[in-house]
Amino acid sequence: MIGILDVFLPIISCVLFSLLTIPIVKATHKIKSKRNAVILIWFLMVFITVAITVANLAIKYYEQPPPQPFLSITLAAEQFAIFSSVFMIDAISIYMAIIFTFISAIVFLYSIFYLDPDKRLSERYYSIMLIIIGCIIGAAFSGDLLTLFIFWEASAAGSSFLMLHQKKPESMHATLKYLVMIIIASAFIVYGLSIVYGITGTLNFWAVKQALIALADKHLLIIAFVFIAAGYAIEAAVVPFHMWLPDAYTPAPASSAAFLSALIDQGSYYILLRVLIYILTPPTILDWTLMLAVLSALTMVVGNLLALTEKNVKRLIANICIADVGYNLIAITSVTPLGIMGNLYFFLIGGLTTALSFMAVGILNRKGFETLDDFSGIGRKMPFTSLALLFGAFSFAGIPPLAGFIAKYLVFTSAIEGNLSWLAVIGVLTSIIQAAYLLRLINYMFGKAPKEETKIREPKKLLIPIFIFVTAIIVLGIYPTIILNLIEPVIQQFPFVP
């Protein structure tokens, strides 16, 4: 049986290690040689511990699947239950915890080599990253709207520190913009949640859902829905609330951009999925599908058009993140088991691909290559880095046998199943635009002659985490069963949506 401790362990271990990280990394400043090795061993230990705690939870869950669709665990006893947090464990949250742990470990490996280790602030950076990982796993396990809100806002706000790590003036600016957006979003969400609490008298997912099904007058609920959906849409960068994303990601260090796109972005889609489908289930509670479908179409079109006109490669990839929101929304709007499977697969693949692209672009930015023009002939100068970026681009474009294809296939098919064929057609058309600008990037990298023919030494240590991701997208593209079998139980849990 899963106890409250099992759920808490991953979260607590992240937070605890984060606190320990500061003195330990500080202590390494005194070591002259093999400093990186010490830091590496420390974080290896951290992630092995986190992985063990997550694995412990997963094993316990799958050993004895609970009779209910999800298992809810309350922190305090009977009469205080109302003040305490509820945690909810189901196949989705376990899956999310696993992919968060995996991706963050690899991105961490990259950050260790990417950030100049002599810089004073690096221990703070690592410790904030660890706290965010803890919070985001906490958000995945949340069972009531307030717990979800607290964990999620903690990780979203915390990520602003990662953005301004290098203290560039433009990143200060962007972070301010991001923080303002987050604050507006959380105000919206709090307002919406207070209405929900007023209507139902509870914030527990399951209880809210039951209360809302019985609700006769839905006027107030619509207002609450608008605020909650708008709040989470701002955080997920759904068009028309997308402007902060490219601004925030472009000046941030590549390791932060990779971390944010792979964890915070995917986490925000996860929350959209959770709140929209599992709590405000259409059509039993509210029929929001058409509205979301329109937003999804807009997001895909705008995101891809922005990327099409973009000259700065890092910004281009940030714009692809916006387009990816659109593709994720297709699956959410379809409200089908296949759509949720597509979503979950997309979370992983989108995270891997954006992280890998940001990481590869980070190496190139270090060497002074920023725009498409600078990228001319990079393929000959830095073959491995550009090969990685090539795989990222083809995976984004949905070219098999890379994993991006399976993700897109699931998403488009779910739209057809959900009677939203027009959305699938728009998705397909925008993915042609996507192929076009990614191919233009490849054209620049491999087709154009470089300005100068010198070979540039590639940082091998940074390429290791990148190629772990490349291997992952190839393997998951050819044999997606590894992941699909893991998320298949979701389909069995879907029936609790009547």
Added chain:
Amino acid sequence: MQNTLLLTLLLPTLTVPFVYLTGKKSAKAAAVLVALIAVADIALLSTTVPAILDGTAEHRYVESYYWIPVLHSSFTLFVDGISLSMAIITLILILTAALFSINYMQGRKGLAEYYALLTLLSIGLVGVFITSNLMIFYFCWELMLVPTYFIIGGWGYKEPYRAAFKFFIFTHAGAVFVLLGIGAIFMITGDLDIFQAQAALMTARPDLVKWILLSLTAGFAVKMAIVPVHMWLPDAHSEAPAPMSALLSGVIISAGAYAILRVSLGTVFPAVMSTDFGSQFLHGLAVFGILSAFFGSFIALVENDIKRIIAYSSIAHMGYVLFGLSLFPHQEAMTGTVLHLVNHAASKGLFFLSAGAIMKQLEIRDIREMGGLAGQMPITATASTTAALSIAGIPPFACFISEFLIFVGAFQAISNDNFYLLPTALMLIATVLSLAYALRYVSHVFLGSAKLEKAKEAPSSMKSAMALLTALVILLGVWPTFFIQLINTVHFV
């Protein structure tokens, strides 16, 4: 053997790194390795011939492996008469392309990558023909795209990446519509196997099936370069290096035709066959076929660039093929159409290789500057003339037989459906046009007085590749029995 087809795909997949490493040492050895892989694949595939000819009632050889159970997909590979014929001719072309490349690509940079990409391409090309699972089909369909893109871009002429980009975007745009169709088939039938899906689609809503059919066919037609979605073809075919042009024209566009036959017509079409829409659809195919045949022939007649003439002739021939497909399900017509794909692949491959030999030796592309090359380059001239006459449909060369069979099918169709009277007549006129441009090509390039002093015969590897295909074109013309027997085992509906 039990895993013949899996081995056929695994062999090139696993040897890609070896080809690359060999290529780093010696390009020639890499080319020989690619050729050997193709020969080994042909040998593997030919072991399935008895199973097809005297096997079960369905004349199919099937292998199935565990793959993605969640999506009801198993890794199913199969061959029947049609797919085996297509796979064999594909491998023969890859073999000759690799041989031809030894001298043709001599002195170019990055040949290790070139041969590795060629091997990678062969996986996609063969895979498309030997799978019955739509997901693997789509995998291979797109796997044709990426290596081709890099081969055209990396070793092409003029502005190669521009042509490659156009090729990629056009065919990828087509492919995503195919993907939509595949997704819809999966949604309706819950199955991705073309034979299972066919039965399941029979009970589906006809209006839905209609859209699936249109979406799939439109997607395949882009690859097939049917007018008006042919725009990528002339650039891609003429800017690509000659061995790639041979593969593009011989196999890649044929894959589009094969896919229309196998997926659009074989799987989806039976569900709407008896409706009005069914006959309208077939008539539409015939109309677009005629359009392509005339458009391609006319432009080939006035074009002066040596490779563009052949490229436009490919559009024309895909027109004939589409016309042949519109006669579905007449047995003679279907046999003729598939046989035409095989014959056209051999003839067009030969045509492009010989044009490449001329371009390589003379370094000019305008046929008006050429003349009298027959004396200076006798073997290339023989090869080119054989190819041109076959393309024109002159007996005893290959394409004559298959065009003849298509027309036999057409005359049978006329007796059922008056509509085909006019298209058949127009198609007969189009074959005359093809004779015209073929003769114009031959007379401009090879006949008349010698204009170029320095012209020399092509080096040995190019000569042997051309000789091989010339022999094949003549053999297919005088003894088509083997392929006809194979193809005739497949019955639609």
